[in-house]
Amino acid sequence: MANEMLDHAVRTLRDSGVRMTPQRHAILEYLTAEHTHPTADDIYRALEHRFPNMSVATVYNNLRVFREKGIVEEMNYGDASSRFDFVTTRHYHMICEECGKIVDFNYPVLDDVEAVAAHLTGFKVNRHRLEVYGTCPDCQKNVQ
Amino acid sequence: MANEMLDHAVRTLRDSGVRMTPQRHAILEYLTAEHTHPTADDIYRALEHRFPNMSVATVYNNLRVFREKGIVEEMNYGDASSRFDFVTTRHYHMICEECGKIVDFNYPVLDDVEAVAAHLTGFKVNRHRLEVYGTCPDCQKNVQ
DNA sequence: TAGACTATTTATAAAGATTACAATTTGAGA
DNA sequence: TCTCAAATTGTAATCTTTATAAATAGTCTA
The missing domain is CATH 1.10.10.10 (Winged helix-like DNA-binding domain superfamily/Winged helix DNA-binding domain)
Known part of the structure; x- marks a missing residue:
């Protein structure tokens, strides 16, 4: 692999x-x-x-x-x-705001966002970037 | 305003x-x-x-x-x-990869992505960030 | 396989963004 | 007005990344 x-x-x-x-x-x-x-x-x-x-x-x-x-x-x-x-493969990133850890997660590609953005702004679209921010399981434990 | x-x-x-x-x-x-x-x-x-x-x-x-x-x-x-x-208001960014210009555009908030990401990774989600990259109308002209 | 050409590496300096720190100043509540 | 913590200032330092020039090494051709 x-x-x-x-x-x-x-x-x-x-x-x-x-x-x-x-x-x-x-x-x-x-x-x-x-x-x-x-x-x-x-x-x-x-x-x-x-x-x-x-x-x-x-x-x-x-x-x-x-x-x-x-x-x-x-x-x-x-x-x-x-x-x-x-x-x-195409994936997005989940990022921990406490420790900086980055974990991949899969989600259907957001083609629609690109199409809408192109239409609204007149840009020629190449790609997009999506990140979700939060707290990872480890850091959630440490806070408690 | x-x-x-x-x-x-x-x-x-x-x-x-x-x-x-x-x-x-x-x-x-x-x-x-x-x-x-x-x-x-x-x-x-x-x-x-x-x-x-x-x-x-x-x-x-x-x-x-x-x-x-x-x-x-x-x-x-x-x-x-x-x-x-x-x-x-909630909006996303369209960024020109040639000149760095940033333009706002509106799109329904991607709540579903956050929910899926939380479920798949076990993170507690705070927020997300989405950017679309491309070429702005001005730079498209200049290339030609 | 040797030679030549050019991409790549190395070593170092430099640039640029951001933060740390200590001293001074100032906002706002009593 | 007085007081005290918060904010500002000025500067140095840190950190990431790039620029540059000389040395090295891939790869193509004969």
Whole structure:
């Protein structure tokens, strides 16, 4: 499963002329293996023991490339760092306002919103973003 | 209209023990008068001629207070600065990916999404955020 | 397989947004 | 008016992300 996703991503990148480097491959591996919506720094720290000379800029460069190719989705949560999510099936995010945890949930794609928005504003619509904010089960316990 | 919104905001703040200062009032005035989704820096620059000694920190401090009281909504668009929107009626945002322009549009509130998300994840839901991204009419012209 | 070309990485500096902090000032109730 | 906590100011610091130039390394072609 994780391997299929990885292979597919590698193929997509190669097909559009992006070279495969060990660092790039490792970042993809990490993104397909983890479902933790990591920040750039999370990724950097997870890989620095395998690539002691790797630069933070490399992580950012690659995440930008992946985003441009539709391999990952970038999310800005508040003023903290961006988080990156490997794009698989269409899903939305539930975000805990206490601890920042992000959980995926499935919901039918909101095509209608896009159509209405396009009609009302005259914009050409590319995509949309929906996030639900609340308190996760763990933090609900801690409050009590 | 703008005055009613302003008065209401001032009352809400006073009622929860927030003091009214000239700077604070001016920021509220600006937010209710403009519908441009300004950044903290926009607000700072718009008011510095009236308050030559005002600090940027004051703008940030107040925007945080307003956000905590539900008076304004903070939006992060990419890696640029946050933008702030005076909360009036429930609406969503259409954002141009070329020039960053933000336009409001109305759509029935997505209560169902919140209910489904709560059920699937076990979170206690507070709110949600929906943004549609695309190209505004002006930028569509420029591309051609 | 070697050579060449260009993409990528690295290392570092720089930019930009936001926050922290301590001293000063000020709003509002008694 | 007095008092005290809240707010403001000015500045430094933090943190994320990008820019840049030199070095390195993929991949294509012969």
